[in-house]
Amino acid sequence: MSYSFFDFxxxxxxxxxxxxxxxxxxxxxxxxxxxxxxxxxxxxxxxxFTGILTGFGTTAITxxxxxxxxMVVSFVNAGLLTFVESTGVIMGANIGTxxxxxxxxxxxxKFQITPIAISLIGIFFPFLFVSNLKLRNIAEAMIxxxxxxxxxxxxxxxxxxxDENPEIFAYLDSFTDxxxxxxxxxxxxxxxxxxxxxxxxxxxxxxxxxxxxxxxNFPIAAAMILGENIxxxxxxxxxxxxxxxxxxxxxxxxFFFNVAGVLWxxxxxxxxxxGIDAVMQWxxxxxxxxxxxxxxxxxxxxxALSLFHTSFNxxxxxxxxxxxxxxxxxxxxxxPDKGGSDDRFELKYINIGLMSSSELSIEQxxxxxxxxxxxxxxxxYGFTGLLYKKHEKRRKxxxxxxxxxxxxxxxxxxxAEYLVQISENTNVSSxxxxxxxxxxxxxxxxxxxxxxxxxxSKTYERAMDADELLPAEALEELREMLxxxxxxxIIMKDNILAHTHEVDLDAAIKAENHINDVRxxxxxxxxxxxxxxxxxxxxxxxxxxYLNRLEKIGDHIINVSEAAGGKKFRVSKLHQEHDxxxxxxxxxSGK
Numbered sequence: 001m002s003y004s005f006f007d008f009x010x011x012x013x014x015x016x017x018x019x020x021x022x023x024x025x026x027x028x029x030x031x032x033x034x035x036x037x038x039x040x041x042x043x044x045x046x047x048x049f050t051g052i053l054t055g056f057g058t059t060a061i062t063x064x065x066x067x068x069x070x071m072v073v074s075f076v077n078a079g080l081l082t083f084v085e086s087t088g089v090i091m092g093a094n095i096g097t098x099x100x101x102x103x104x105x106x107x108x109x110k111f112q113i114t115p116i117a118i119s120l121i122g123i124f125f126p127f128l129f130v131s132n133l134k135l136r137n138i139a140e141a142m143i144x145x146x147x148x149x150x151x152x153x154x155x156x157x158x159x160x161x162x163d164e165n166p167e168i169f170a171y172l173d174s175f176t177d178x179x180x181x182x183x184x185x186x187x188x189x190x191x192x193x194x195x196x197x198x199x200x201x202x203x204x205x206x207x208x209x210x211x212x213x214x215x216x217n218f219p220i221a222a223a224m225i226l227g228e229n230i231x232x233x234x235x236x237x238x239x240x241x242x243x244x245x246x247x248x249x250x251x252x253x254x255f256f257f258n259v260a261g262v263l264w265x266x267x268x269x270x271x272x273x274x275g276i277d278a279v280m281q282w283x284x285x286x287x288x289x290x291x292x293x294x295x296x297x298x299x300x301x302x303x304a305l306s307l308f309h310t311s312f313n314x315x316x317x318x319x320x321x322x323x324x325x326x327x328x329x330x331x332x333x334x335x336p337d338k339g340g341s342d343d344r345f346e347l348k349y350i351n352i353g354l355m356s357s358s359e360l361s362i363e364q365x366x367x368x369x370x371x372x373x374x375x376x377x378x379x380x381y382g383f384t385g386l387l388y389k390k391h392e393k394r395r396k397x398x399x400x401x402x403x404x405x406x407x408x409x410x411x412x413x414x415x416a417e418y419l420v421q422i423s424e425n426t427n428v429s430s431x432x433x434x435x436x437x438x439x440x441x442x443x444x445x446x447x448x449x450x451x452x453x454x455x456x457s458k459t460y461e462r463a464m465d466a467d468e469l470l471p472a473e474a475l476e477e478l479r480e481m482l483x484x485x486x487x488x489x490i491i492m493k494d495n496i497l498a499h500t501h502e503v504d505l506d507a508a509i510k511a512e513n514h515i516n517d518v519r520x521x522x523x524x525x526x527x528x529x530x531x532x533x534x535x536x537x538x539x540x541x542x543x544x545x546y547l548n549r550l551e552k553i554g555d556h557i558i559n560v561s562e563a564a565g566g567k568k569f570r571v572s573k574l575h576q577e578h579d580x581x582x583x584x585x586x587x588x589s590g591k
Contacts, residue, residue, distance in 0.1 A: 014155040015197070016151075017150060017151030019151070021144050021147030021149070022144070022201055024143060025147075028139075028140035028141025051087065051092060052088045055068060055089035056093070056096040057092075058089070059092070069232075069251075072093070072236075076247045090250065091317045094313045095314055098306065100201040101310070104204065105305065105306040114149060117147075118150065120142055120143070121143050121147070123142075124138070124143055124146075128143070155205065186216075186223040187227040187230070190203065190229075193224070193231065194228045194231025200231065200232035204228055207224045207225060207305070217291070217293075218290045218304065221301075221305050222305065226265060227262075233254045233258050234255075236254055237251040237255060249335045252331045256330065258316075260320060260323075260327070261316035276290065276308050277291060277304065287300045362436065366496065369443060370497050372412075373496050375411065376446055376449050378404060379453040379454075380486055382397050383456055386398065387475060401453060415443050416443060438566060442563045452553050455549065468538055468542065470543055471534065471539075473534070474539075478543070478546060478547070480518055482550065484511070484515045485554055488511035492564075495560070508557070508561035511554075515554035519548075526544055
């Protein structure tokens, strides 16, 4: 046997070049597409059929079904897609991934493309250094395209020659000559190969090379393709491990859908392959059968394998389309929504990682910030409950406010780190940078609001222990202030989710002015009570403290709305200093 360990290392290196070229090609295409991915995303929400077209189109752009399905899982996790809407996209991605097989089969085996690939790199290499970002991205994609086919040529040269290495062929032949069991074995081989390469495109290319070099026959190659359809689902399932229940369901659906397709195809595989052979003979009557051992039949066999790959995935979508609701129910039963405590810290939208485009990553961050705002609203409810609910529930509200304040601290850090990751991307536009800065300001204001609610709860706890609670009259007035602040929070939540041009600053400013008016009026009533001796000076100070802190929350709320609208912030130096004093009051605070 003439095939050495050094030859094997060369084959592994060739595979590495191919996968690297595929990655550069995919990354370049995604950067060229940029914000178009977001507009494609809108097509997902109409119905399952448009979802299929969207999945096909997105995979055509990304040149990777794995990228598309991981993206879909991220979208579901981020609330940009529902689980049901994602099913169509996943089915379309299965069809879209077959484009790579055609590209490799046509350019890699039917033509001598290596000189063209090298020339392509030579033409586009200088454009990597131009200032125009779009040209740089196109150049990156084209260079990746060239590297991909150079890697494929190296793989073809690195695969051991059958005539020179009959021992290897004899060993492999012992596994390919077991009839139907061989098919099942090589389905497993295809699955494992995809797991090892982490790319169904790379696994497909290896399968095509093995078929072209005569190492495996056509039925075995088809079985490997079926295994690769299963293997490609694993990456999305791994990505979903840290996602929410809906992301997990999307990944599970992809797995069950592909496995169901492989099962029915294995039942009819021999008649189906005969049909593929008949189609190839019809298009090229003079060509040899794809089942022939003659080396002259191999280029046609690679095209036939691409035809098998495409026709299988299209028919799988057609046959299983009507059964999708049943698959959805199965997945929902296997992956139930167990719910969870509102007070448990867990990022819901940005724990899958950065999206392929900065715009989509920003959308994820916006969704997480929206949840941050909901947590602030819960803190408002908690403080309101502390003042007005039954005495025996006070300790419960105090604990909830303390726990939620800790969550707001963690949310600020986690979201801020994610926004920094987005801004470090070299392809982030100046418009996106402004959005990111505004978001950083928003989460800072939201965290300060959480601090203030916590500080008010500690003030209440001290007053409760000293039996210095507010009288009914003062409590009734304070309810008006709390209602005014809550109205402002509702407007703030809507503005966070709105597009920049849709932010309702007029409503936010009106709510802020109303808070200030209520504060001024209640302050006058407070002084009147002090003069009448309705309550002690200490109780009066507590009441005034609540009033001032609630007004300060109003200031932060308007800052959030202004940042959401891309306006200049209105935080004065005096307000900043006042905040620092409030936060410094917090026990154990390092701020």
